[in-house]
Amino acid sequence: MQLTLGPLLYYWPKQQVLDFYAQAADWPVASIYLGEVVCARRHELRTADWLALGSELAQSGKQIIYSSQAVLESGSDLSSLRKLAQAGGVLEANDLGAIRIAREAGIAYVAGPHLNIYNGPALDWHINAGATRWVAPLEASANTVAAILSEKTAEIETEIFAHGRLPLAFSARCFTARHFDLSKDACEFKCIEHADGMLLKTREGKEFLRINGIQTQSAACYALINDVAKMQNIDYLRISPQAEYTPEIIDAYSTQINTQQQNADWAQFNPEGLVNGYWHGQAGIQSTQEAL
Amino acid sequence: MSAHLPELICPAGSLPALKAAVDHGADAVYLGFKNATNARNFAGLNFTDTQIRTGIEYAQSRDREVLVAINTYAQAGRVKEWHAAIDAAADAGANAVILADLGLLDYAMRVHPQLNRHLSVQGSATNFEAVNLAQDYFGIRRAVLPRVLTLPQVEYVIKNTSVEIEVFGFGSLCVMAEGRCILSSYATGESPNTHGVCSPASHVQWIPQGDTMDTRLNGILIDHFEAGEPAGYPTLCKGRFEVNNATYYALEEPTSLNALSVLPELLRIGVRAIKVEGRQRSPAYTAEVTKTLRAAIDAAGDARYSVKPAWQQALTKVSEGHQQTLGAYSRPWR
Numbered sequence: 001m002q003l004t005l006g007p008l009l010y011y012w013p014k015q016q017v018l019d020f021y022a023q024a025a026d027w028p029v030a031s032i033y034l035g036e037v038v039c040a041r042r043h044e045l046r047t048a049d050w051l052a053l054g055s056e057l058a059q060s061g062k063q064i065i066y067s068s069q070a071v072l073e074s075g076s077d078l079s080s081l082r083k084l085a086q087a088g089g090v091l092e093a094n095d096l097g098a099i100r101i102a103r104e105a106g107i108a109y110v111a112g113p114h115l116n117i118y119n120g121p122a123l124d125w126h127i128n129a130g131a132t133r134w135v136a137p138l139e140a141s142a143n144t145v146a147a148i149l150s151e152k153t154a155e156i157e158t159e160i161f162a163h164g165r166l167p168l169a170f171s172a173r174c175f176t177a178r179h180f181d182l183s184k185d186a187c188e189f190k191c192i193e194h195a196d197g198m199l200l201k202t203r204e205g206k207e208f209l210r211i212n213g214i215q216t217q218s219a220a221c222y223a224l225i226n227d228v229a230k231m232q233n234i235d236y237l238r239i240s241p242q243a244e245y246t247p248e249i250i251d252a253y254s255t256q257i258n259t260q261q262q263n264a265d266w267a268q269f270n271p272e273g274l275v276n277g278y279w280h281g282q283a284g285i286q287s288t289q290e291a292l
Numbered sequence: 293m294s295a296h297l298p299e300l301i302c303p304a305g306s307l308p309a310l311k312a313a314v315d316h317g318a319d320a321v322y323l324g325f326k327n328a329t330n331a332r333n334f335a336g337l338n339f340t341d342t343q344i345r346t347g348i349e350y351a352q353s354r355d356r357e358v359l360v361a362i363n364t365y366a367q368a369g370r371v372k373e374w375h376a377a378i379d380a381a382a383d384a385g386a387n388a389v390i391l392a393d394l395g396l397l398d399y400a401m402r403v404h405p406q407l408n409r410h411l412s413v414q415g416s417a418t419n420f421e422a423v424n425l426a427q428d429y430f431g432i433r434r435a436v437l438p439r440v441l442t443l444p445q446v447e448y449v450i451k452n453t454s455v456e457i458e459v460f461g462f463g464s465l466c467v468m469a470e471g472r473c474i475l476s477s478y479a480t481g482e483s484p485n486t487h488g489v490c491s492p493a494s495h496v497q498w499i500p501q502g503d504t505m506d507t508r509l510n511g512i513l514i515d516h517f518e519a520g521e522p523a524g525y526p527t528l529c530k531g532r533f534e535v536n537n538a539t540y541y542a543l544e545e546p547t548s549l550n551a552l553s554v555l556p557e558l559l560r561i562g563v564r565a566i567k568v569e570g571r572q573r574s575p576a577y578t579a580e581v582t583k584t585l586r587a588a589i590d591a592a593g594d595a596r597y598s599v600k601p602a603w604q605q606a607l608t609k610v611s612e613g614h615q616q617t618l619g620a621y622s623r624p625w626r
Contacts, residue, residue: 071469072419073445097421100428114472116416116485118365121395129429139477139486147368169473169529172440172620175543179535200542201534202513209475211535211542216468218478277481283510284478 001231001257002030003250004159006240007037007067007092009167009212011191014044020241021053025060027247028254030236032057033092035067035084037167039174039213040077041187047080051087065090068098070114071170071214090132099129108132113161114170118144120151133157135238138166141281142227149233157235163225163249164240165197165210166218166284175211184214195243199272207272208285221270224279228256245269298563300589301359301458302582303571305337310347310358312579317586320357322390323347323571324488329377330361331414332571333488344384357387361571363412364488365393375399382407388433391415392471397430410458411435414484416471418445420452427455434458436567438470440620443554447561456564461551462581463569464612465619467529467544475528480510491527498523507531524613546613552585552599554621555592577610 005024008017024032034050034057036042045053054064066084069077072095081098085091085105093099094112102109111117111126111134123134136145138161149158176198177187197212199219207219221242228237237257239250252266267274277286302318304310313321324330326338339347348358360381366374374393378400381389388408391397392415400409411417411426413436423435434456437446450457466473470484477483480495497508503519507526514531517523524530529543551558551566558566566589568581584606591597608614 070472071416071440072422073441075448078419078421095419095422096415096417096425097419100421100425114416116365116392116471118393118485119368119371119395121371121398122366122393123395125394125398125429137474137485139474139483144368151368151371166478168475168478169468171468171543173467173544179538179542198535203516203532203534203539204513205534206512208512208533216475216529216543278477281481283481284474285510285512286481 001228001234002236003028003253003257004031004236004238005029005033005250006161006164006238007033007035008241009038009165009215009217010195010197010241010243011039011042011044011189011213012195012243013192014049017045018053020246021057023247025057025062027250029062029239029250031063031065033065033067035069035092037067037070037094038170038215039191040069040074040080041189042191042213044192047083051084054087054089063090065092065110067092067112068094070094070112070167071172072097092135103130110135110159113138113167118148120148120153123148123152123156124154127152127154127156131156133159133236135159135161138168138222139278139284142231142279143281146233158233159236159238160224160234161222162228162237162239163223163253164221164238164242166222167215168209168218168284169216171214171216174214175216176213179211218275218284220273220275220285222276222278222284223267223270223274224276225253225256225262225266227276227279228253229260296559297589297593298559299565300582300585301565301567302578303463303568303573304347304578305332305334305571305573306575307339307343307347308575309571309573309578311350312575313582314351314354314356316579316582318356318582320359320387320565321347321351322359322361322567324361324363325377325380327373327377328367328488329364329374331363331412331484331488332361333364334493334572337572341380341384344380344386348385352385352387359388359390359410360386361390361412362396363390363392363414365485366396367486371395375403378404378407390436394430397426397432401430408433412471413438413460414471416469418469420449423449423453423455423457427453434565439466439549440469443557443561443621446558446563450562457562458565458567459551459558459563460549460569461555461558461566462585462607463549465544465547465549465617479512479528491525496526522613545615547615547617548607548611549619550607550611550616551618551621552588552603552607554618555588556597559592573610580606580610
């Protein structure tokens with residue numbers, strides 16, 4: 001079992017992004033996903049910058065995978081993706097159109113977590129279409145993933161989203177712009193002021209969700225570190241980047257995988273709370289005590 | 293039905309709703325079975341095999357179509373249930389099945405090649421490459437676009453595909469890209485993808501507090517209503533929440549999509565079908581909305597088209613929170 005660094009879901013200033021990935025070159029992760037998944041208006045790094053960053057990071061021996069935007073709408077969204085595909089690496093497809101673009105470019109793809117693969121025949125279809133790895137849906141439990149794997153008939157690597165704020169939904173509307181009473185097309189790039197998104201609380205003050213541009217995330221952090229020992233047939237654990245403590249979190253998971261020991265302080269890296277309900281077949285917001 | 297007018301596709305949660313839609317001018321109705329294979333899996337709704345046959349007979353004898361929505365994702369270990377639903381739709385003589393799951397599209401194409409296949413809105417095809425992939429591999433006749441595109445973006449899809457494009461014209465509004473939202477399972481364990489439900493009633497609590505009202509979903513406070521405020525169903529993206537010390541509809545107001553004012557534009561760009569949301573609504577709703585949209589679509593080809601106040605009033609009456617929006621069709625949407 002190896003770790004991967006998922007795509008950066010937040011909007012940070014360019015230098016912060018470059019500094020983050022300069023560190024990542026030394027982290028114990030097998031693959032690094034690069035690219036803009038959330039919003040085409042986020043242009044601190046443009047397609048050419050992501051490709052340059054990818055070339056540079058590949059020197060460290062990591063596998064570089066370029067992630068597609070989850071909601072591809074405009075002609076320019078598609079042409080940016082074609083540029084990523086034509087660079088000849090691997091594409092993480094989060095959209096059917098991205099699969100078509102990967103096929104046209106003759107490259108393999110990772111079937112991303114937003115492609116809704118819930119059964120063996122669907123996974124087989126992706127394998128036949130050129131997927132070499134799939135990321136299970138976020139809401140899939142351990143039992144569901146096992147059932148999908150037992151139903152498939154061909155070989156493929158399996159990755160799960162193991163740690164981070166869960167990307168729960170994508171919209172046409174930008175909730176960050178809405179908060180500031182700005183239109184999506186004139187959003188003043190407010191996302192850049194919120195390195196981990198903006199917390200959304202219920203009217204009784206319970207932290208519930210997190211708005212991140214057109215994306216809605218969980219307020220709490222999904223954490224499967226205590227489930228790692230029992231996992232079977234999982235090849236990769238995805239760690240989703242956050243503004244602070246990403247290296248410490250990766251170190252904690254690496255220690256867990258290699259020594260079955262835990263860094264005592266791993267839970268402190270996500271003071272917003274930890275959940276693991278999805279993996280245990282419950283509502284995502286639940287926490288199973290023995291596992292956390 | 294005129295050659296250049298888009299088809300009107302209306303919801304049927306029951307046989308009376310199907311008849312109401314057909315009687316009031318729907319070109320096609322869409323419906324689902326009484327199980328988790330369709331994305332409106334609510335108690336008391338939907339069709340048995342026998343009812344589907346009756347409905348198909350009623351519609352087709354009047355030259356209308358019946359489209360069967362099997363638009364949830366087949367759950368591992370139970371795929372046969374979804375295959376059985378496709379078989380039943382084919383056996384009953386449905387005009388098309390509406391599917392989102394790629395494995396099911398593949399199955400339908402191999403086993404029932406004569407049965408038209410439509411890509412469901414739950415399939416999240418927001419661009420022409422996605423629509424064309426579904427055409428390349430599954431030979432789809434039509435794709436239903438998620439409610440996230442502007443009119444120019446819809447036009448761009450249509451210009452770059454030979455697949456028929458269907459869009460939503462009226463009904464309760466998903467602010468999220470369909471098929472890309474698991475908020476419901478985050479809060480309750482059940483989502484459209486897995487159970488065919490969003491914010492399921494089994495997890496809803498209405499809690500009166502004196503003359504105010506709290507609405508909760510699996511214990512999570514979705515909204516609080518003061519005395520005299522009409523309390524809405526706690527769909528979790530339509531509650532009031534606090535962000536940065538401001539309490540407001542942070543994601544979406546309780547509102548309905550109403551595309552009446554842009555119908556001529558939808559005709560001009562070549563939309564082939566206009567869909568009404570609301571399989572969970574009453575036959576009276578279906579009748580009212582079908583009648584109104586039929587009249588509007590029939591008038592929309594006329595250069596002097598304008599939205600009649602009577603149409604607007606009829607639709608306002610049946611709108612969520614009595615509010616309406618153009619949603620993503622209109623760029624200033626916030």
